[in-house]
Amino acid sequence: MTLWLEAFNTDFWYAIVGAVLLVLALGAFITSRQLIKKLLAFNIMGSGVFLIMVGLAQYQHGPDSVPQALVLTGIVVAVAATALALVLIRKFVLKGGQP
C-alpha cells in the first residue's frame, strides 16, 4: 500500500483511467448491436490506449514528446477510421441495412 502511494502520480493515475476506459469500451464494443455504438466504443477504447501510452511513458521519465507524437498520429488514424466506418455504415443503411 505504501508502495502505491509513494509511486503514484498524475501520469500514473491517467494510465489507470486509460486502462479502465479500455476495459469498459471493450465490453461495450462486444455487446452493442448498433454499429454507431460500436464505433463510439472503438473511439473511447482508442482514447484509453492513448492515455496508457502517454501516462505510462511519462510516469517513467517525465514529459516525453515521442509518445505524444505517436498519439497525435493515433488520433488522426482514429478519425480516419471513424470517417471510413461512417461512410460504409451510411452506404449500408441507404441500401436497406440496419444501423
Add this chain to the structure above:
Amino acid sequence: MMWFDLALGLGLIIAAIGVFRSEDLFRAVVLFVTFGILLALTWLRLQAPDLALAEAAIGAGITGVLLLDTLGVFRQHEQDINPRSSSQLPDISRQWAANVLALIACISAAGLLAWSLFNTLKMPAPHHNLVTVVEANIAYSGVSHGITAVLLNFRSYDTLLEVAVLLVAIVIGIGLRERVTTSANATSDEGQSKLSEPPALLTSLVRLLLPLLLITAIFVLWAGSTRPGGAFQAGALIAAAGVLARLGQIDIAARVTTILRLGLTLGVFIFLIVAVSPMLTGKPFLTYPAGWEGTLILLIEFMLTISIGLILLSLFIQAPRPRIPAPVRNAIPATGPNAETNKGGDQ
C-alpha cells in the same frame, strides 16, 4: 491539484459509461463529444497541449460533426423510406452469448492490465530514455518544438504513412459517393442541399467566423515549429471552417474534380518529392539537406495542412446521403453499364 485529476479521471469514466448505456444514439453522441472535451482537458493535465488541441479539433470536433451528420441522415432516411420493422427485435440467445463473451473479455483484459500496471510500479526506470535522445538531437532537426521534430523529422516515415491512411479513407469515400451522383442529375442534388434555407443570423455569423478560423489555422500551423501546433491541428481547423461554410450555405464545390484530387494528394506528393530528392545525392530516403530542415518542414507542413483540411472536409461532404426522390429523375433514364445497380441502389 490531485483532487482535480481525480475528478477529471472519474468524469472521463462516467462520460464513457454514459455513452455506452444510453439507448438514444443522439444522446450517446452528445455524451461522446463531452467525453472528447474532458479528454482534451486531460491532455493539458498530462502536459501535452498538442494533443489537447488535436483532441478538441479532430477528436471531439470533426468526429462529432461526422457522427451528428450521420444521425441526421439516418433520421431523414428512416422517416421517409424505412420505418422500423418488428423483425429488428434482438435475438435473445445471441445477445446472451455476446454478454458472456464480453464479460470474459473484460475480466481477462482488466486482470492483465491491472497486473501489468501494478508491476510497473515496482520496476526500475527503463534502459532507454528517448527524452534525452530527442533533446540531444533537436538542434539538428530544424525546429525547436519536440513533437514537430519527432513527427516531421525523426519519425517522418510514420507521418508519411499516416497521411496515406487519410488518403485511402477519402478515396473510399469518393468511390462510394460518386456512384450516387453519376446516375442522379444535378437538379436532385441541388434540391437536397437547398431543403432548408439557413437563417440569416447563422449565415452572417459564419461569414464573420470563416476568416477568423482561417487566420487561426495559419497561426497554428506556423506556431508548430516552436510551440504546440502543427499541420494536423491546422488542417482540422480548415476542415471545420469548410463544414461551417457549408452549414451556412456558402457554396463549396461538392464535385470531385481534378483540382480537388490535386488538393487531396498535394501533401503526400510534396512530402514524397522532398523525401526522395536527397537520394539523388546518395543520402537516405527522408533525409533533409543540412541547413534546409526548417524551411522544408514548414513547406511540407503547409502542403499537409491543405491536404488534411481538404480530406477531412471531403469526408464530410462526400459521405453518402439519401437522395430526395425528384419527379424529374424519371424523365431521364439512367444509362451506362451500371444503370441497373444504380437504380436498385439508393431509393
Add this chain to the structure above:
Amino acid sequence: MTLLNIFQTLFITIGCLFFLIGTIGLLRFPDVLTRIHALTKADNLGLGFIVIGLIPSMSTAADIAKLIVCWVLILAASSVSAFLVANQHIKKSKEFKDHDVV
C-alpha cells in the same frame, strides 16, 4: 491579499454563481424556450464576470485582447445557437399543432 485579489475573487465567484444559476435553470425549467433563456442569459453574464475577474492577472495587452475576443466569440456563438434551437423548436411545435398531436 491585495485589494486586486479581493476584486478578482469577488468577480469570479459572482461569475461562477451565475453559471450555477443557469445550470439549475437548465435542469428545472419546464420547456425548451425557458431553458434556453436560463442558459444563455445567466451563462453569458457569468462569463462576462469571470473575464473581468481574470483581466488583472494578464501580463500583456495582447493577452487581455485575446480574453475579450474569446468572450465576444462565445457570446456570438451561444446567441446564434440558442436562436437556431429556438427556431427549430417553434417550427417543430407548429408542425405538431397542424397534426393535432400535442
Add this chain to the structure above:
Amino acid sequence: MIPLLLIIPLVFALLSVLLPRLPIKAIAIPGLVLQLIASIQLSVHTYKHGASDYALGSWEAPLGIALHANGFTVTLLTLTAFIAIVCAVYALIYLKRYEHEQRYFWPLFWFLLASLNGIWLSGDLFNLYVGLELLTFSAVGMVALTANKASLQAAIRYLFAALLGSLGYLAGVALLYGQYGTLSIQEIALISTSDAPTQVALALMTVGLLMKTAIFPLHYWLPPAHGGALAPVSALLSALVVKASFYILAVLWLQLAPDAISPAAAQVLGALGAGAILWGSWCAFRQPDIKMLVAYSTVAQLGYLMFVFPLSIGTSAAAAELAWQGTVLHLLAHAFAKAAMFLSVGTLVLAIGHQGIKDLAGVSHRVPLALFSFGLSAVSLMGLPPSGGFNAKWLLLQSALSSGQWWWFIFILGGGLLTAAYVFRVFSVSFIEEARHKFAPTHWLLDVSALTLAAAAILLGFVSQWPLTLMELVPGVQS
C-alpha cells in the same frame, strides 16, 4: 535499394488517385515490373551480403525508424511483387465490366502494396501499427468496392474486427514503450525480459494479431469478406493480407521477446491452429457457394501457420528449424495456391454466371484450363507431392516427430485429408457431362494468370531450397 520498394507503390498510388482516367494498362504493369525487379535485386543483394539495415532520414533507431531486410523479408517482398503482378494482369481483364469500381481499385491496390512492403521491411513497433492500419483500410476499401448490401456488410464487419485487433496491438506497444523506452524491435530484443508488463503486452498484441489473421475462433469476419469480394481482391486478401499480421506475430514471439513466452502459451496457439483446420474444413465442406468454400479453406489453411509456435518454442534447435522452414514454405505455397484458386474460381463463375457448386456441372468440358488451375492449386493445398504444400507439410511432420509432439502430427495429416474432402466436392460436380447453364466465353489471360500461380505452387516443391537458403539469414529461429 530498400526504400524503392516503398516509393514505387506510393508514387503509383498517388498517380492513380490524381488521374483516375489514366490508361491503367500502360501504367500499372511497368510499375509492377519495376517493383518485382527491385525486390529481386534486393534478394540477390541479401543473398550475397547478408541482412542489412536502413536508417530512414539518417536517424538511427531508437530515435528514428529502421528498415530491416533479411532473408525472410526479401522472400516476402518478392512473393508480394510476384502475386501482385499476376493479380494485376487478371484484374485488368476481369475489371473491364466494372467500369466504376476499377477507378478505385487501382489506388487501393497500390496503397495495399505500399503497406505490405512497409510491414515486411519495418523494424519499428509503432510503424508496424501505422502500416497495419494502411493495410486494413485499403483491404476494407477493396472489399466494399462493389458497394452492394452484402459486400458493405462484410466490409463493415471486417473493418470493426481489424480495428479491434489494431487496438489490442497498440495497447501492447504502449506497455512495451513504457517498459523499455524504445520502439525498435532490435533494441527491445536485446534487452527483453520475462516480466509482467512484457508478458501482458505480448498477450494483448497476440490476441489483436490473431484477430487480424482470422485464426479460429476469431475468424468470423473472414469468409464474408474474402468470399464476397471481386476475384482479384479475394486473391490478394487471402494470399497476402492475412499473412502480414501473422508475420508480425512471428516476429514478436520468435524474435522480440522469446524469453517471455511459455511453452504452454505456444501449445494454446497450436490448439487454435488445430481448431482452425477442423472447423474451417468442416465449414468449407458444407458451403453451397464455391467462393465461400475457398474462403473457408483459407480459415483452415491459416491454422497450419500456428503450428510453428508449439513446434519451435521449448523444443530442440533442429525441430525448431524444421518447423520454421515448414511454416515459411507453407506460407509461400498457400499464397500461390490460394491466389490461383480464387482467380480460377473467378473465371469459372464468370463463365457460368453462378456461384453455386451445383452449377459447376459441365465445366470440365467448357472451361478446362480454369478447372485445371483449380486442381493444381488443390494438389498443393492438400499437400500431395510434388508441390510446395507437400514439402511444407513434410517438414512440419518431421518437426512434430523430432520434438515428440505426435498430436500435431495427426492434425497436419488430417488437415490434408479434410482438404481433399471439400475439394473433391467441387470435382465430383464439375465432371458431370451435361451443363445446367450456358457458358460465356472468357479471356485467355484470365486462365493464364491463374495457371501461372498454380504452377508456381507446384514448382515450389522442386525449388524449395531457394527460399530455405535465403531463410538461413533470418534472426529468430536460427540454426
